[in-house]
Amino acid sequence: MVQMLRERGIKKSDLSREDFLKYAWEWKEKYGGIILDQLKKLGASCDWDRTRFTMEPKLSEAVIDVFIDLYKKGLIYRGLRMVNWDPLGKTALSDEEVIHKEVQSKLYYIKYKMADSSKDFVTIATTRPETILADVAICVNPNDERFKSIVGKKVLVPFLNREIPVIADDYVAMDFGTGCLKVTPAHDVNDYALGQKYNLPVIDILDESGFLNAAAEDARYIGKDRFAVRKQIVIDLEEAGHILKIEEYKNQVGTSERTGAVIEPRLSLQWWIDMKKFMEKNPQVLESVMNDEIKFHPAKMKNTYRHWLENIKDWCISRQLWWGQRIPAWYDENNQLVAVAKTEEEAQQIAQSKNSQQPEASSQRPLRLHQDEDVLDTWFSSWLWPISVFDGFENPENKDIKHFYPTNDLVTAPEIMFFWVARMIMAGYEYRGEKPFSNVYYTGIVRDKQRRKMSKSLGNSPDPLDLIKQFGADGVRMGMLICSPAGNDILYDDSQVEQGRNFANKIWNAFRLVKGWEVKPDAGFAKEILDANVLSANWFAGRLSQALLDIEDKYKDYRLSEALMSIYKLIWDDFCAWYLEMIKPVYGEPMNESTYQTTLGFFEELMKLLHPFMPFITEEIWQNMAERKAGESICIANYPIPSKAISPDLSRVFETIQQIRNLRNAKGLSPKEVFEISIKANDKGLYLPYSFLIQKLANVSAIHFVDAQPAGSTLLPVDTDEVFVVLNLQIDEAAEREKMEKEIAYLEGFMKSVNAKLTNEKFVANAKPELVEKERQKKADASAKIDVLRKSLGV
């Protein structure tokens, strides 16, 4: 906003309040619009017709009404207090708007002469030598032997030669610096408290811009910036022999979230919410989160929330800005607060009635009133959002608010927990007597690979619209979501969104495959193909409903990235890599009608599952799957529900196929090389119906069932069964034996540990019976596998 004005050559100081607001609205339309546009491009499916803005008349009115209401309830007061002052923005800030940064600074040791002696002096240590001009006392710890003799005496402030007392208070740490603390009530929170306690004067030497004012007394510094003065005063002190030494020192400095300026603790008259009182009135604000009536995801955030609320400080809600809702407080000619009221007329009435209560009140003339120049903190409007957005203040019983309040989920960033989440909960209980939402999902903060927060000034944040151009909106969404468990930071890297793009590509190719098939009636197909396709479909149907249940569980726990991962694997591994390969006709051959329909049905279910994560491609495919009527959309299609389908057990079939592929790989054989296999199975039924599939997927020409190992064959163990392959090439027998021996050794180790448990009486006695049974089963399985391997080795 300031930049926009600068570009047009307009100075803020030349503008009236009204003019400034005109530009501010213009700015808001432009930049607010950009953000909404980015959200739309990303595919956020918001109810755009309800887009609202806190500065709208209706919402602003709610803000003002709430202020007046809280004032009447005695929860808002106006008071002179130490605030966080932003000298660049020339406004007060709340504690939450101050960012603490560690900086390398210096600790200056400065000598103060004793008033009663020309030789003796005390030394203080400070990081802010410019504030000595505002010193009103020196404080030491009462238990500090070194300084007992000087307590009650006076010292002289360098240059000014103002006499200030030496006082004692155990607030002072004896082991920090010199043990002597200079007390500057106007410029430090703790010093202010000390000043109050010992009734010390307050000398404020800084103006609203952080420049030294006349109270600094020394003409060399008046009218200069605090940092310039710091440099100069050190030189001057050094020349005058007041500096004992200067040390390097690391300390925390508060900076403004808006302007980056170093915060100045400053005494000023501001409006506050009495949070202690507020919390006493609304204990549910804490309770509801602690007892999970409002659930935080991840739950560990509850600790932070509790800690903040238990140590809550009053909320400074006034800001010395023009942009915002103006505080509805009215003052008379002497700047005395007359009334808090919505309009000047009301304020007049209040003033009159106050007057009339005083019998000697002479005049009933209207007073000359003026409104408070300050506005309210933006968060003072944001905290009302869940209510004000549905017009719940003016019409507390309207249909919308009754329907939408409380809402289910709030999705927000962890850094906003105090600013907004906590305060929405506060407003919720105060004004609706009810929580505003049931779940708070804290997203990760996107950082770059060096874990730096993405920011405009660092220039390390990619432009979302640019990314969308490169990887597609779906790719960006998928890439970001798959690596972002709740509350964990996201380290941005191109490879993530690449993964998203690749996935979109994979889906599109799968769709091309399915749509490319020539479909013919079932009647013309060989029985073994039809049977195999039915079996394949049964298997996938079972997988799908199992996955649906799994995904549902993850959603219930708000594990969004895990839900997405399950969908990703379901589509890529189960559907594309297995199912489509199982039913895929030989090149040039047609697909039978019923399998085609079933497959299209699966595809549709998968698209619906994925739609929340990748809205664009899923809609596109869904629209192309079948004839759709106008107005139909995957957005409003029914979400898949799990069927009762149970997959036939294909684990041994899959393992057989994998073992054969693996063998080819290990032996450097081409996948095109065809050979026969023999299977010695405990239960032929687990293989026989799927012979066709094994042949197709493992490129095997024939399957024989045998009772003994054929001569010259290689063994592939599949669970407790044996698969044999005769290869027309030299087999490295030694290597084969070694491999098997290694496997046996592992299994024996495994058996040993299982045995150790089973022979342990305490285990058998204490462990759950199912567990013991499970261990017995493990032992039997391992033992059977060992037998297979041993026999093959001829041991």
Next chain:
RNA sequence: GGAGGCAUAGCUCAGCUGGUUCAGAGCAUCUGCCUUACAAGCAGAGGGUCCGCGGUUCGAACCCGUGUGCCUCCA
């Protein structure tokens, strides 16, 4: 200085009520393949002192203590 969180594969993270089919996933890496949907792909493989040390337990990645390191918030 105070409070909280975290530490598992190269990276980002799962791992429920302690129980070796529990040491896992995705990405990255390596090997072999241009196999008619897809090389932005296919088929495989390797990779870990579960931060160190103590304790509880028949049994610890998981519970307790302690040390170290990182992060966040507050002063």
